[in-house]
Amino acid sequence: MAQAFSPQADAEIEAILQRYPNRLAALIPTLWVAQREFGWLAEETMELVATRLDLPPAKVISTATFYTMFHKKPVGRYHVQVCKNISCYLRGSDEVTAAVKQKLGVAPGQTTADGNFTLEEVECLAACGRAPVVQVNADYHEWQTAESVVALLDRLAAGDTSGGV
Numbered sequence: 001m002a003q004a005f006s007p008q009a010d011a012e013i014e015a016i017l018q019r020y021p022n023r024l025a026a027l028i029p030t031l032w033v034a035q036r037e038f039g040w041l042a043e044e045t046m047e048l049v050a051t052r053l054d055l056p057p058a059k060v061i062s063t064a065t066f067y068t069m070f071h072k073k074p075v076g077r078y079h080v081q082v083c084k085n086i087s088c089y090l091r092g093s094d095e096v097t098a099a100v101k102q103k104l105g106v107a108p109g110q111t112t113a114d115g116n117f118t119l120e121e122v123e124c125l126a127a128c129g130r131a132p133v134v135q136v137n138a139d140y141h142e143w144q145t146a147e148s149v150v151a152l153l154d155r156l157a158a159g160d161t162s163g164g165v
């Protein structure tokens with residue numbers, strides 16, 4: 001069955017279109033809505049966005065593929081992004097990544113078999129003063145260590161999102 005936006009998502013896109021001066025300016029916020037709705041941006045999803053905004057599919061695809069924040073393949077329930085840039089690196093991001101790899105049994109770019117966690121190494125998350133930084137979905141976890149990141153993963157695996165995801 002072809003993808004379709006839920007009535008709520010469609011209303012949100014309509015509100016976005018009212019806020020922006022033209023349809024192209026509404027593209028990135030609409031891609032956010034689409035990613036939240038479908039979990040990632042399949043080609044079919046990008047075509048749906050193109051149709052909804054009446055933009056050329058190539059424009060939508062080139063925009064979505066330019067930004068790393070848009071997922072071009074499925075990610076786990078928790079998208080664990082470890083910053084590997086200079087401030088985080090100097091303060092031990094390698095150990096944080098190694099701890100996540102060992103804990104989850106996946107390499108960067110991979111998702112655990114249960115579909116819960118995807119690990120990724122990313123460039124600067126713009127919170128360098130609180131390095132090393134790990135972003136899980138939309139939430140930042142700062143001043144991470146090998147021990148604290150494992151505790152974070154344990155908490156999330158147990159379904160405890162009270163401290164953010």
Ligand code: FES
Nearest residue numbers: 083088125127128
């Ligand atoms: S270097 Fe990691 S947040 Fe900037």
